[in-house]
Structures are given as structure tokens and as C-alpha cells.
Amino acid sequence: MSFEISEELIERHNRRLKPALDRGWAGFERELKRRGTNPQRLFLAARPFVVAVPSWGLAAGGTRFGRFPFPGEPRHLYEKLDDAATLHRLTRQNPTVSLHIPWDQTGNPAALRAYARQLGLSFDAMNSNTFQDQPGQKLSYKFGSLCHTDPAVRGQAVAHNLEVIEIGKKLGSRALSIWIGDGGNYPGQVHFRRAFDRYLESLEQIYAGLPRGWRLYLEHKPYEPAFYFTVNADWGASYLAASALGPKALCLVDLGHHLPGTNVEAVVARLIRQKKLGGFHFNDAQYGDDDLSAGSINPYRLFLVMNELQDAAQDPAVKNFHPAFLLDQSMNLKDPIEDLIQSTEALFRAFSKALLVNRPALHRCQEKNDPVMAEQILKQAFETDVTPLVQRVRFSNGGAIDPLALFRQSGYRPAKIKERG
Amino acid sequence: MSFEISEELIERHNRRLKPALDRGWAGFERELKRRGTNPQRLFLAARPFVVAVPSWGLAAGGTRFGRFPFPGEPRHLYEKLDDAATLHRLTRQNPTVSLHIPWDQTGNPAALRAYARQLGLSFDAMNSNTFQDQPGQKLSYKFGSLCHTDPAVRGQAVAHNLEVIEIGKKLGSRALSIWIGDGGNYPGQVHFRRAFDRYLESLEQIYAGLPRGWRLYLEHKPYEPAFYFTVNADWGASYLAASALGPKALCLVDLGHHLPGTNVEAVVARLIRQKKLGGFHFNDAQYGDDDLSAGSINPYRLFLVMNELQDAAQDPAVKNFHPAFLLDQSMNLKDPIEDLIQSTEALFRAFSKALLVNRPALHRCQEKNDPVMAEQILKQAFETDVTPLVQRVRFSNGGAIDPLALFRQSGYRPAKIKERG
Amino acid sequence: MSFEISEELIERHNRRLKPALDRGWAGFERELKRRGTNPQRLFLAARPFVVAVPSWGLAAGGTRFGRFPFPGEPRHLYEKLDDAATLHRLTRQNPTVSLHIPWDQTGNPAALRAYARQLGLSFDAMNSNTFQDQPGQKLSYKFGSLCHTDPAVRGQAVAHNLEVIEIGKKLGSRALSIWIGDGGNYPGQVHFRRAFDRYLESLEQIYAGLPRGWRLYLEHKPYEPAFYFTVNADWGASYLAASALGPKALCLVDLGHHLPGTNVEAVVARLIRQKKLGGFHFNDAQYGDDDLSAGSINPYRLFLVMNELQDAAQDPAVKNFHPAFLLDQSMNLKDPIEDLIQSTEALFRAFSKALLVNRPALHRCQEKNDPVMAEQILKQAFETDVTPLVQRVRFSNGGAIDPLALFRQSGYRPAKIKERG
Amino acid sequence: MSFEISEELIERHNRRLKPALDRGWAGFERELKRRGTNPQRLFLAARPFVVAVPSWGLAAGGTRFGRFPFPGEPRHLYEKLDDAATLHRLTRQNPTVSLHIPWDQTGNPAALRAYARQLGLSFDAMNSNTFQDQPGQKLSYKFGSLCHTDPAVRGQAVAHNLEVIEIGKKLGSRALSIWIGDGGNYPGQVHFRRAFDRYLESLEQIYAGLPRGWRLYLEHKPYEPAFYFTVNADWGASYLAASALGPKALCLVDLGHHLPGTNVEAVVARLIRQKKLGGFHFNDAQYGDDDLSAGSINPYRLFLVMNELQDAAQDPAVKNFHPAFLLDQSMNLKDPIEDLIQSTEALFRAFSKALLVNRPALHRCQEKNDPVMAEQILKQAFETDVTPLVQRVRFSNGGAIDPLALFRQSGYRPAKIKERG
Secondary structure: OOOOOOHHHHHHHHHHHHHHHHHHHHHHHHHHHHHOOOHHHHHHHHOOOOOEEEHHHHOOOEEOOEEOOOOOOOOOHHHHHHHHHHHHHHHOOOOEEEEEOOOOOOOOHHHHHHHHHHOOOEEEEEEOOOOOOOOOOOOOOOOOOOOOOOHHHHHHHHHHHHHHHHHHHHHOOOEEEEOOOOEEOOOOOOOHHHHHHHHHHHHHHHHHOOOOOOEEEEEOOOOOOOOOEEOOOOHHHHHHHHHHHOOOEEEEEEOOOOOOOOOHHHHHHHHHHOOOEEEEEEOEOOOOOOOEOOOOOOHHHHHHHHHHHHHHHOOOOOOOOOOEEEEOOOOOOOOHHHHHHHHHHHHHHHHHHHHHOOHHHHHHHHHOOOHHHHHHHHHHHHHOOOHHHHHHHHHHOOOOOOHHHHHHHHOHHHHHHHHHO | OOOOOOHHHHHHHHHHHHHHHHHHHHHHHHHHHHHOOOHHHHHHHHOOOOOEEEHHHHOOOEEOOEEOOOOOOOOOHHHHHHHHHHHHHHHOOOOEEEEEOOOOOOOOHHHHHHHHHHOOOEEEEEEOOOOOOOOOOOOOOOOOOOOOOOHHHHHHHHHHHHHHHHHHHHHOOOEEEEOOOOEEOOOOOOOHHHHHHHHHHHHHHHHHOOOOOOEEEEEOOOOOOOOOEEOOOOHHHHHHHHHHHOOOEEEEEEOOOOOOOOOHHHHHHHHHHOOOEEEEEEOEOOOOOOOEOOOOOOHHHHHHHHHHHHHHHOOOOOOOOOOEEEEOOOOOOOOHHHHHHHHHHHHHHHHHHHHHOOHHHHHHHHHOOOHHHHHHHHHHHHHOOOHHHHHHHHHHOOOOOOHHHHHHHHOHHHHHHHHHO | OOOOOOHHHHHHHHHHHHHHHHHHHHHHHHHHHHHOOOHHHHHHHHOOOOOEEEHHHHOOOEEOOEEOOOOOOOOOHHHHHHHHHHHHHHHOOOOEEEEEOOOOOOOOHHHHHHHHHHOOOEEEEEEOOOOOOOOOOOOOOOOOOOOOOOHHHHHHHHHHHHHHHHHHHHHOOOEEEEOOOOEEOOOOOOOHHHHHHHHHHHHHHHHHOOOOOOEEEEEOOOOOOOOOEEOOOOHHHHHHHHHHHOOOEEEEEEOOOOOOOOOHHHHHHHHHHOOOEEEEEEOEOOOOOOOEOOOOOOHHHHHHHHHHHHHHHOOOOOOOOOOEEEEOOOOOOOOHHHHHHHHHHHHHHHHHHHHHOOHHHHHHHHHOOOHHHHHHHHHHHHHOOOHHHHHHHHHHOOOOOOHHHHHHHHOHHHHHHHHHO | OOOOOOHHHHHHHHHHHHHHHHHHHHHHHHHHHHHOOOHHHHHHHHOOOOOEEEHHHHOOOEEOOEEOOOOOOOOOHHHHHHHHHHHHHHHOOOOEEEEEOOOOOOOOHHHHHHHHHHOOOEEEEEEOOOOOOOOOOOOOOOOOOOOOOOHHHHHHHHHHHHHHHHHHHHHOOOEEEEOOOOEEOOOOOOOHHHHHHHHHHHHHHHHHOOOOOOEEEEEOOOOOOOOOEEOOOOHHHHHHHHHHHOOOEEEEEEOOOOOOOOOHHHHHHHHHHOOOEEEEEEOEOOOOOOOEOOOOOOHHHHHHHHHHHHHHHOOOOOOOOOOEEEEOOOOOOOOHHHHHHHHHHHHHHHHHHHHHOOHHHHHHHHHOOOHHHHHHHHHHHHHOOOHHHHHHHHHHOOOOOOHHHHHHHHOHHHHHHHHHO
């Protein structure tokens, strides 16, 4: 990549903002101590937070009514990695990229991996795509892929997933995420029970091809692109499938993939209890799968999800708990890098606030049925302004204290407009 | 009961309407033959249809904003049985009554059973109640029952369920339905995972007390009376519980207990596939758990649910498939007997239309992904006016050809107003 | 167009099915007379029913996850008109086509109009498009069109609408439908009140350009493509705008453009009462704006909408009541011609059943608060199998008795695959 | 009232917490100055904030499945006023009480008013009740009240409202809030257009009886207690009615009275634009009209509503803008006084944060379509921990720095349990 946000630029930026951060942190520290919280322990607990970014989230997304491209958009995967590296340089919280095959033309995986490594990036979960037809594809997914009535179509879809695993192995990935659109638009179109049988049968073949150390994430969604019936429509169906497959198969929760009113944090807790929570696609929504920036519509819900994760992380009875985090959003109007900076920060704020929850006190309130004080405990954590913590972690990790401001000042996008045309 | 709708009255009514019914049936028979359907076979398949009525559905229901009682309402369980017997005399499709303890004061069960038998009625599934406090109750269910943090409250709730089983045994019932309101109104109030642990632990004690030949039905509901979190909120949670318990535990689907947009017929199919569909609480809804008359808002959805049941019933791979049917509605504005006549007929229409579906042809369309013709097959069945079949079955079973009209003409309710005050 | 479904083919088809239709009609006639309904009057009332088809509904639609084209799809507007003509030849209920500019490249409007006339078609309402950017467009609609903060963008959008009117005038259209996606994805992005001010200001300029005898339809939608705020989000906003403009501005109701639970028929009644109901975009939905075939998910709702229209049509107090009908659906999986045949029939069934409602009796039940009998009256009409009426009207209009079957047998699509490649 | 939370107790409590508050405020002041905000001006702008409490919110609420009373609950209106006074003594932000007739037996209004005045309270908007039948009531509201088909029932409902105005005049109230449940449960039951005609006709009679200086608030709600159709179902219907009546009639927005997904803050903005926003019933909801504590489910939404109000309050083009605030919640599980302390604080936090919004900068971002920075401005305000401001305002008004803690320590409820039994 030609134009870069240099380390030096970041240092200069930080030098300017550091005094204010120090003052902010001092106040924050005092406040935490007043509450009996150890600030340094909080800092250490918060510091490792990271979240993956999706390659498809680095260019403009769109709706069925169109897509508004923007100048300076990356034109191919290498340029997307450039942008991801820029993001990570600013935040130090986005070290991995999740690819989507065949949207991402990986070409020579070894070269790609080397390029990423040089940028300080590595590869997160791989995503297969059998919800669209690709030019030259032999059989169509119009009426389904892993659940299609025709074994040849299912076979093609299984083979694609196995191929994605192969690419992933070469890239150093350790997981495959499967989201399918299989379902139907009209009553009568699909035989519900048989479609699920076929789903399991296809998944078993993919599961059998999982390399040692890999995980398989199954992602449910109630509707869209199918508007009447969806095979993996809810956590219950996803759980049935993951259980049938074995311990490497886990459920993936996309925050926007639920019907109106769903208590998503309770869904998360159910999957944790069943040892089947694999990870998250983070975003926010007002209506359906709106794919808005994480925390942009209901930041308290995001906090409550993080609260469940902390509850599990601190529960000795919950073993091997390492849910994967990915920002899966549609950048329809915002510059993707800016959106990802905002969203990473929103997640990190929610994560930090969940660390602030006085968990023993909360459990006592729960045991004695004191909803007022239980809520106060959550609200006190949520209402805390964690800006000093957020900035200090970023700074100490080598990122920018105010990455959004620095990104704008840096002239990165204008430079890319020139470079990329 | 003093005033009754006599057999003689029904006969007179039927005599008057029989010629029109015969003409209607003749036309219906011709139409079926034209389509290649055997009318007599259809008649025989439809004839055994029955649906239970709930004791609580024989008096006026209400909302949290009040209840409008109506004159001539039954004052106690014996009068409710009188009304249920009247209903059954008219429809011949409501031979069983489902009780709700302690709403129903059963007093001497043997006497009650004898009274019911004399009216031609018997007892369906028993319903326990741990979502309300009763006068004189030792511990409150304000903060839960089977899932309460206090083992003493859980013990009380378990004991109540075991007592309901005892009553049920004496009444000849064979099933216990459990719906609990356990959950919470505020984030933080309830620890999601532990609440489910306690739910299972309590259910295990009840399950252990199930007599031979009994079934345990678990009913899920997304919200109300708890408005933030509900322990058994969806089919997935219900399935987890029923699976943990054993083969006698099954899931009960109330059509109104789903979030907006839920494809209920697909939920039904999932539970069938998992061998965990126990039965139904039928009603209809526009918004939430509105408890309106079955088929009053979306009769096509009711048909699609029945279509799944017929699909399973005709599938040799589905064994021991005998889902229980109960009309669970809230009679806020209609005379309950009239509502139950309407609702029984709406169910029976949907059931009959599901029998009309050309299932082999439907399966062929599904296999070859022909949504247009698959839909046509369902629509042809749904658009058929099954009035002649509905009336002929009722007539041949000894009921009234037009039970609603006869009920109004009979003067039953005015007589009850005098008797009951 | 080369291959056509000839009059002769239709006649042969009808000759074969006529005897069965006659038998069906005779039975239907008997049944109506039994109920006191005049079959001939019903036939005459039903006969004029027509519904427009959208040019964009003649090719495959899609979702944001892709579009599955199908072989034999029309490649341009003239081929779309060929398909529309084929549809109309079969149904005789789709004489008009609604264009969408600039999706439809009208080229020489006079030639286009002549071509359509020769096919027996004319042009319905014109649709403008300011929710997408077109190649070569000067200013982008990414952040709005008629409501954009930049007056130059608003001016461009207004000019486009005026240009669409000009094209429409040449084509013989008499109405302009405006649907905009203007709104925002994030809190803070748009100033709600000012955006509405700008909407009105732009509409006023378009309204001023309406030719004599034209109508302006404003279409509301709660969300998509904007996922947080939409300027014309509901009937209330649409009504405010239509009232501010004047008598030629009316509201257009798309059945899928409402939040979950909305009682759409009540919305229709409100707009009728305010003299502002202009017309409909018909389709059906389970979740959001799913754009499924009309009547495919909830045919009773469709009937209830038609019931409101008949109630108004038969009410002497409602003047100048001529709502426009358009099928606005997304043909993602079905052959569009087949979908439109199904949807036209679903609409016509609902329309016919609404004619069957015993309106004086219904009004009496409403006056005396008898919900049971009011519902029986609606249900009796809805449960009537109007197939004989539907077929007889089509036959007497010169269409096919079973247009779907004939379309399949005709080999139309295979011929088009050859012709269109 | 016997046991009271004395001024002295509050002073002692404050003395203990004052040093920490001072430290907190100093930090808050520094932070505001850093941002260029004048802390004293903010303090003065926040200080007048008040919100009314409903008499019915001082006792336990319930659902249709029951009500869990709690010990120490007020037994009548005078005890409710005692509790309201206690609340206000702690918060100094709840000086007014809203009555509900006939739930509240006002007896001798002059004596009541004197009692309230002595407690430092006065009376907010009056609420009439025609959605329930009262013992001894002549005609039933089962099938409606202001919209009933029978003019005698409408007359009774109008007379009740006029009587409520009379009581209100004696109590010093200045507004009447009307919420009716009128509507229907089943298609066909109600004639939509005529029901609205009758609604307007009845409202006109009430409007004519409004004393000088009074306001009439019309409250919409999509469903419950009517589950199919509601006469005043949405802001559009409410606006039509308020417009038809005249300038004293305004719309009242209950945050929970909207369909899933509704952008409530945009509804608020629309009503402001139309000069018809009268006030609010504050509460929060996850599903339907859940009546949970304000800000307990989505505090960001509450902030966004307050943001619209501040936008209007600071807009010179918006005249006479004094929306009324009432906490309308159902205290099913929490002690009502604790709930009201929490809810008042949640509202005040949202109000304070809305004051913090850099409005000129926000408007600039809106004008130039910069959603990223517009969101940042809102988020910066929302993420600010306003605890020091909240506490300082309360303290300076004479309330308790931590009213919830003090309430618990005070032994108020235990004392009331003894007094009230």
C-alpha cells in the first residue's frame, strides 16, 4: 500500500492527547477506587480485547434497492487488507480478518498470508457462500444448497465448503462459518422435516472434513433471503444441528438474526449453558437484519450480551469458553473504516462495562429476588463513562487515542481516492 | 342442569336442515369425485375429529384492564360442565374438558367424575397453576415457582403439581400440562442459566410422580406475565426440557405463544421431527397472546398447521403420533358457548381441508422445486368449501347441522340467566 | 413477439373445460340462490375487476443477497410488454402495465404506446426512481432525494419526477406514484422535522407540474432501504403530505409496508374516511416487505381489505372512490407470469368474496354489537368457493378457464428461452 | 401520615455523601469545561426538571394472570399521597400527582387538595376511565364507551369525562387525559369509519366542556384491551382527532404504545412539527405495552426522545412548547417508591444528557450528511456519566443525594407495614 497512517503520525497524535487522557484516567481511577474496584486489574482484564473484521465490511454494502459505492473504496482483497491494517494500526483491536469465499479471490494463499503477516494481520474464520450463484457455477442454488432436494446440488455445496476449508488451512484460519439462505418463500414449497434431514446430512460431510483444531460455526437467521421458511431459523434449530454433529460444531449468534422482541442475551445464556456458544456476528438493528453499526441502536442490549459473556467467563463451571467475535455489518452510508472504528469502540465499551459489574453483589440480589438493586448494579456499570479506559488501552497497545479523529485528519481516504481512482 | 337443549330439539332442527345438507353434500361429492378424491373415505377420516374445551373458557375472560362478566355465566365447575355438555350435544366434537387447579374446585372427584360421565363428558389434561397466589397459600410465586431461588417455594410448586396429578388420576385424566410464568421483568433480576437448572430440577420431581400412561406437556411462551425474560420462552427451551426429562415429556404448542413473524407450522414440524410434539392450545392472535377464537385472524395459518399434522399422520416414519387438541381462548366479548362452537368449527374446517391436500402430488412438487404448483395444491384444498362435510359429520355424529343457530334459537342462555341469576 | 398463446389455443382449452365449469357454476348458482344472492348480479359486479402489472415484476427480482435470473426472461421493455400481453390474454384482468423510470427505457414513447395498443395493453401509473443512482447521474441520492439537505439534489429529483410525468403523458398514463427511500440509518443523521419540510417543498413542485386529470400517489413504508428513520414512514405521514398538497394527491397503500401487527384494513378505512385513499400495491408478507404473491400468506387479510373497499364502494357517502390496483411483488423464485396469474386470481377471489358479504346484515350486527354473527357473515363469504365465478368471469371475458395450466401446456416459456437466449 | 422520612434524615444522609459528590462534581466540571460546555449553565437548565407520578403507580400493578400485592401498600388515596410526598421529599422532582377517576375516590376535593398542599404536592392531569365497568354503573362499556354504537352509552361516557373535569377543577388540575380501550376483537365486529365518527362526536362534547386554560390529551395505543382493532390506534389517528377538536387538544405519547420497531422519537418529532405534542407517559418495554420502569430496557431510546424535546425547546420556531411528563408504569415486582425513584432518575439522566448534546455541531453534521460525526455527538453526550449533575441538582433542590439508598435505610416501608397492616 502506498499511503499509510504512519507510526509517527499516531505518536504525534497521541502526544497531543496524552495529557488529557492522563487527567481523565486519574479521575476514572479515583472513581473506581471509591467503588472498591481495582483500576489496574480492570485495565489488564480489558486490554486483550479484540474483534475480527470482515473483508466484505471494508467496501460499501447495499440493500436490494441498490448500493452506493464510494470513492477510494478497495478494489480487491489486497486493498481490503490494506484498509484492515490501517484500521488495526489505529485501534490495535482488529488483528484478524474474516474472508468470504468466493467474494474474496484469494489467488495464491501463501502470498496472501505473507502479505497479511507483513501488515500485522492474520485470518479469522472462513465464510463459505452457497446463497448466491457465481458465474460459471454448474448447478444453481436458487432452490437451496446444503438442503437442496437434488443430491448433486448438495454435493456441490458440500464440496465448496470443503474447498473453503482448504483455503483456510493455507491461510492459517481455524474455523468455518456456515450461513445458508436455504428455505422457501411459499407454503408448500419445502417439506420442513426433510429439509432439515438434508441439512444435517450435508453438514456431517463438512464436519468430517474439519481439520484438527478447527471449529464449525452454524449461523441461524429467521428470514431473508427466504421469506416464508428458513431451515436454520433460530437458536433451537441451530442447537439441534450443532448437537447432532459433535463437539467441534458450535452455534454462532448474529445479533440481528432474531425476530422482533427476542431477548438475545437470554439466547446467548441458553447456548452457553448447552456448551454450544461459538461466537458472534456483531451489529445492531431497529427492524430486521439491518446490519447497522454495533451499539448504534440499543447500546444497553450490547452491554447485556457482554454481561452474559463475563458471567460465563468468571464462572468456573463454564469450561473452554472462547467465543469468537466478528463485526458483521453493512456499510451502506458510512466510510467502512470509520464505521469499524466506531463499532469496535462500541463493543469495547460494552465489554469494559461488563467487567465493571459487581458480580458477587449481583448474584446476591438475584438469589434474594431484589430486582431493584440487581438493576442498579447493572446500571451503575453501564452508566460509567469508560472513555479513559478505552483510550488508555488503545494507547498502551500502540493505537491512537482518538482513532476516528486521527483517521479523518490523516487524509487516508483522499489519498486512496487518488490511488484507487 | 335444569334447562337443556334436548335431543328432540336437535332432531327437529336437523330435520329442517337435512334436505339442504343433502343437496350440498351431493354437490360436494361430485366435486370431490371430479378431483379424484373418495368422498366416503374423506368422511370417515374426518369423522373422529374432536377437541377438548377448557373449563376456564366457559366463563368470561378478561384483560388486565378488567373483565366484563355476562348474565347466565356458570357460577361453578358443575355449571361449567353443564355448558360443556350443551356444547358437546350440539357439536359432538367436544367430549372432554380440561381442568385448571385450583381455579376449578373439584371437591369430591368421584362425584364430579360421575356427574361428567352422566353428561357424556370425560376429563382431558389437567392444568396446574403456579403463576398466581391463592388465598391462604404459604409462599408467594411473585418471584417464580418451579424456578424460584428458594427451594421451599420450588417444593411447594412441585407439591402442587403432584396434587394436581392425584386429582387427575381420580378424574380419569391422563396428562398434566405445565405452564409457568417464571422469569423476570428487568435485566439483572434473574440469572438465566441457573433459572433453567432449577426448572429442570423441579420438573424432574414432577416427572417422577407421573403415573403409568400419563404424559407431561410443557408449554412455552415468549413473554407475559414476565416482560423481560421467560424461562421457558420458546420451542428450543421447551425441547431442551422435554428431552432432559424423558419420553413421557412432550412440548405443547399454543398458537399465540410466539414472537411476531414466527412460522408456527415450521415449529410444529421441528417438534414432530424430534418426536416431541405433545399437543396444542388453539387460538388466534393479531399481536401477542391475544387468545382470540381459533381461525379468526389467519385461518390459512391454522390450515397450514393442520397440514403439518396430516403430513406426519400419513408418514409411516412418524410413530405414536397423537397430539392433544385443546381450545385455549379468552372469551372477553363473545358468549363462550358460541365462541367454542365457532372455534371448534374453524378447527374442523382446517382439519378437513388438510385431509383434502393431494399429498403425493405435493411431495412431487417439493422434490422438483415447483413452488407454484405446490402452492396451488394447498390453495385448492384451502379454497374448498367444506361446509357440507362439516355439517354431515356433525349430523351423523348426532350433533346439530347448524349448532350456532340452534343454540341461539334454543333459549339456553336466557334460561340460564334465570337459573343462575 | 414471435411465439404467442393464440386465441385458438385458448378456445381449445376452454372448450375442454367448459362442461365442468358449467356444472360448477350451476352448483354455485344454486348455493347463492339458497342464500338469497342473485348470481347474475354478482357476476356483473365481479366482471369489471382488473389489476395492473408492474413492468419490473415481469423479470426475476432478488434480495440483497443476490438475484437468480431465469431462462427466457424478457431482456427489455418490449419483451416485458409481450409477456404482459400474454398474461392479459390468459386472464383478461391485466390490461395495464405500470412503468418504472429509468428502469424502463421507454425510448420513443409514441412507438411504445403503439406497440402496447396493438398488444391490447395501455399504461397505468408511472413510477419515478430517486432511491438509486443511475450511471451518469450528476448528483447522488445516497443521502436522500426529495428530502436531501442540498437543494441541488432535491432539484434533480424533482426534475426527474417532472420528466417521468412527461413520458407518462406521451404514454397515456394518468398518475405518478412516488416512493422514496429518504431517511437515515443512524440516530442523529437526519433532522426529522426539517426532512419532512423538504419533502413537502419538493412534492409541491411536482404537484404543480401534474397535468389536468392526473393523480399523485404517495407511498409510505416503515423501513428499508433506510433502517433507522424513514421520512414517509406510515399512513399518518403520508396523509399529512397528501393533505398539504391538495385533492390530486392521494395515499397509496402497499400491503407489505407496515410494521408487524398493523391492522392494514383499518389503515385503509382511515384513509377512505379522510378521502385520501388512492390505491394499492398488492403483495403479501410474513416478516417485512417480503413482496410475496398476493394472498399467499394471509388470504383472509386480503379479503378484509377488499371488504373495506366494498363497504366504501357501496356507501353513498363515499364519493369518487376509484382506488388503483397494482400487483407489486418480487418474483424471486416463481416464473413471473405464473406468479401474476396466481396473484391476480387471489385478488379476484378476495374481491369476489367481498361482494358476497351480506352488508346490511353485517351493519345490523355491528350496530347491536354482535361480534359472533358479524364474524359469521364475513366467514360465510370467505369460506365460499368462488372458483366457478372466477372461471366464468375469465371465460366470458375471453380469457382461459385455467390460465395457469394453459400457460404451462402452451410451451410459452420454452419458446421464449429459444427466442431470448 | 405517621412515619415520615424527615428533613433531618435527609440532611444527615446528604452530609455523609456531600464530600464524594463534591469530588465527583469537580471532575465533571473539569470534563465539561474541556469540552467547552458551561457547567453552571447546564446545572441551571437541568434543575427545573420534574415529572408527575400516577396515583395508580403507588400500589402494586398486575397482569391478567394476577397481581401480587405487597405489604405496606397504600390502602387509599390519602396513603398514596403520603407515599408520593415521601418520593418527592427524596427526589424533589415529583411535585405532582395524576389521578384516575374512579380508581381514586376523591371524596371531598377541597379537603384532598388541602391535604396534598400540606404535603407539598399538587395535582397533574386528570384521567378518566371508560374502559372498565364500575359497580353500580348503569350501562356497560363492554362494547365501547365514547365510540359505542348506542348514544346512551356514549352519553354516559361523555358525562363521566365532564365529571372528571369538575373534580379536576376543584383539585387545581389543568388537563384531562383520555385513553379509551374502544375497538374490537374480531373482524366485522366494528365498522371502522363510523367508530371514528362517533369518537370525534363524543370528544367534541368533552372539548366543549374544557375550562379556560385546560388541555385535553388524547392517548393512542395499537392494541390491548382490544385485540383486533383499536379506534385511536396510532399517532395518525390521534392527530386527526386532536386537529378536528382545536388548539386545546393535543396528543399524548406513551412510549410503550407502539408496534414493534416503531421509531418513537420520530413520532415525537412529527407531532412537534404539527404543534400537537401534548405530553408523555413514560415507561419502557421489550414486547408490547409492558409498562416497565423508564429506561430499563433501552435507555438510549429514552435519550433520543429527550433529544427531540431539547431540539424543539431550543428551536425558536417552536412556540409554546411545554410537554407534560408522567411516569405511567406497572409496579408488578418492585416497590413502587423504589421504582419511581429509579424511573425519575432514568428520565432525568436522559434529559440531562440531551442538554449535553452539542446542537449546533449536530445540525452542521446533519446539513452536510455526516452520519459518523452526528452519531459521535449524540454518543458523546449519552456516554457521559451525569451522576454528579443528577446528585447535585437533587441536593440543591433539597432532596437526597442517593434517594434509593436512603429510602431503604429509612425503614419507611417496614413502618408502613405496621401502620397499614
